[in-house]
Amino acid sequence: MAKQANSGDLEINPSSLLSVLQDLHSKYKSLQEGAVANYIPELAKVNPDLFSICIVTVDGQVYEVGDYQQLFTIQSISKVFAYGLALEDHGRDYVLTRVGVEPTGDAFNSIILDEQSKRPYNPMVNAGAIATTSLIKGTGATERLNRVLDMFHRYTGHDVFVDISVFTSERSTGHRNRAMAHLMLNFGMIDQNIEQALDLYFQQCAVIVNCHDLAVMAATLANKGVNPITGKRAVDHQYIKDILSVMYTCGMYNFAGEWAYTVGIPAKSGVCGGILAVVPNQMGIGVFSPPLDARGNSVRGVEVCKELSQQLCLHMFACGGGSSKIESGE
Ligand code: DON
Numbered sequence: 001m002a003k004q005a006n007s008g009d010l011e012i013n014p015s016s017l018l019s020v021l022q023d024l025h026s027k028y029k030s031l032q033e034g035a036v037a038n039y040i041p042e043l044a045k046v047n048p049d050l051f052s053i054c055i056v057t058v059d060g061q062v063y064e065v066g067d068y069q070q071l072f073t074i075q076s077i078s079k080v081f082a083y084g085l086a087l088e089d090h091g092r093d094y095v096l097t098r099v100g101v102e103p104t105g106d107a108f109n110s111i112i113l114d115e116q117s118k119r120p121y122n123p124m125v126n127a128g129a130i131a132t133t134s135l136i137k138g139t140g141a142t143e144r145l146n147r148v149l150d151m152f153h154r155y156t157g158h159d160v161f162v163d164i165s166v167f168t169s170e171r172s173t174g175h176r177n178r179a180m181a182h183l184m185l186n187f188g189m190i191d192q193n194i195e196q197a198l199d200l201y202f203q204q205c206a207v208i209v210n211c212h213d214l215a216v217m218a219a220t221l222a223n224k225g226v227n228p229i230t231g232k233r234a235v236d237h238q239y240i241k242d243i244l245s246v247m248y249t250c251g252m253y254n255f256a257g258e259w260a261y262t263v264g265i266p267a268k269s270g271v272c273g274g275i276l277a278v279v280p281n282q283m284g285i286g287v288f289s290p291p292l293d294a295r296g297n298s299v300r301g302v303e304v305c306k307e308l309s310q311q312l313c314l315h316m317f318a319c320g321g322g323s324s325k326i327e328s329g330e
Contacts, residue, residue, distance in 0.1 A: 018063050020311055021053045024304050025065045034291030034299035037271040042169035046072065046273070046290045053304055054215035054286040058223040068211040072288060073166045075270030076108065076296075077214065078152075078204040079129040080221075080247060085151050086123075086135040087239040098135060098189055099128045101246055108253045108296055111180055118187035120180075124250040124268065127180040133204060134190045134197035141196050148204050154234035155217040157227055160207050167206040174202060205270075211288040214276045218284025221266075244278060248316075255295045255302075263305050264315030275301035279314050 029051050038044035052066035086095050100114055104121045113120055113127065120127035138144030145162075152160040181198050184190040190197060209217075220227045221243060225235040235243070247266035252259040259267060267277035273290030275298055285308065289300035313319035 014061060014063065017055065017312075018065070020308070021055065021063055021065045024307055025051065025053055027307075028289075028300045028303055029066075031300050031303065032291075034293050036273070036290045037292055037296070040166065040170045040173060040271070042163075042166045043073075043271065048291050050273075051289045051300060052211040052287070054211045055283050056212075056215040056219035056228065056286075057283045058219055058228050058281060060219075060228040062212070062215070064212055064215070066211075067288070068286075070288065071208050071210050072272045072274065072290075073163050073206045074209045074214075074274065075205045075272040076124070076126075076129070077268050077270040077272075077274055077276050078207060079124050079132065080243060080251070080268045080276070081151060081155060081217070081235075082129065082136065082148065082204055083123040083132050083246065084235040084239050084243050085148065086132045087242055088236050089137045090135055092239075092242060095132070095135065099123050099131045101242075101249070103250045103256050105254055105257075109176055111176070111183060113183065113187065113189070118184075118189055120184065120189065122246055122250040124246055125253065126177055127184065130177060130181050130197060130201050131184055131190050133201040134194075136200065141199065144196075144200055145203055148200065149207070151234070152207055152209075154232060155220050155227060156209065156213045157216060157230040157232075160209065162203045163206045163208050167202050170202045170205065171199065174198070177201065209274075211274070211286045214274055214286025214288070215284045216286075218276045218278045218286060220284065221278045222280055222282055222284050224281075244280065247278065252297055253295050255293075255297055259302075263302075263309045264317060265305075265309065267305065269297040269301065271296050273298045273301065275305060277305055280316075282314075 050067045052068040054064035054068050100119045102121045109126050120131050122128045123132045181194040220234045225237045226233050244266040251268040269275045275287045277285040287301040287304050289298045293299050
């Protein structure tokens with residue numbers, strides 16, 4: 001029997017899922033809106049025409065089109081995974097004392113903390129991510145970085161590396177992030193060693209991946225923390241709920257509400273032009289296209305996800321609340 005994708009009202013087989021991706025790729029490759037990020041000088045050099053879409057299902061089927069092997073730095077998408085590691089290192093209660101779970105409605109780089117608690121609002125904006133990263137355990141900078149790289153190994157299934165040019169480019173220009181770290185130091189939300197925390201944050205953002213990796217990582221979250229390609233656990237099952245909840249409410253920054261309304265699945269974007277989206281118990285989606293809108297989300301990526309959500313009926317509150325799934329046949 002052929003493998004069937006049953007997404008709500010729509011029943012499609014694997015070859016039709018691939019043709020859905022091919023059609024979306026050809027439809028949106030001519031969309032020329034947006035601009036590549038240039039506030040990190042090294043990112044401004046990227047080719048704006050690069051474009052790929054990849055889906056990996058929880059049973060390990062892979063569908064991909066375009067430049068899915070093109071390497072890029074993961075940027076803010078790393079925040080999702082660093083949050084998971086901080087939760088594993090300290091537990092939910094302690095992490096909640098250092099970073100909240102409230103959407104800001106503001107830009108990803110806004111310098112704001114919660115008025116009362118002095119916590120950064122959530123782990124998906126820069127301030128919250130710097131606080132989260134400062135929680136990652138290790139006896140020194142090298143051990144902490146190695147723990148982050150090992151974590152990415154579990155999610156991607158292979159060794160990952162830091163792009164040194166992007167890291168140093170951001171490290172020497174990231175004054176705004178440094179300002180946030182100082183503000184949090186002032187309020188005791190981050191410990192004394194802010195340069196080490198900032199370096200690790202810049203390094204995690206400069207980890208090199210491709211669109212295929214994004215989909216595998218997303219599929220790992222969709223698969224309750226087990227990488228569907230390697231079969232190995234990447235993160236403790238108990239924290240999947242925490243991770244996906246903050247992705248759903250905060251992952252697309254000041255577009256998070258509209259994203260939840262129209263696309264309806266947990267996701268995270270990065271200024272690299274990547275979007276990683278999770279359909280729990282079904283699949284992970286990766287899209288890569290560098291030109292960004294004013295909120296820092298990939299223009300083509302947002303359009304592709306909106307249409308994928310409609311065509312495959314992926315919205316969490318439609319089509320049986322995510323009960324649909326791609327099934328394996330013989
Ligand atoms: O901290 C920064 O500004 C970058 N390393 C990451 C920002 C980012 O990807 C925000 N996403 N849209």
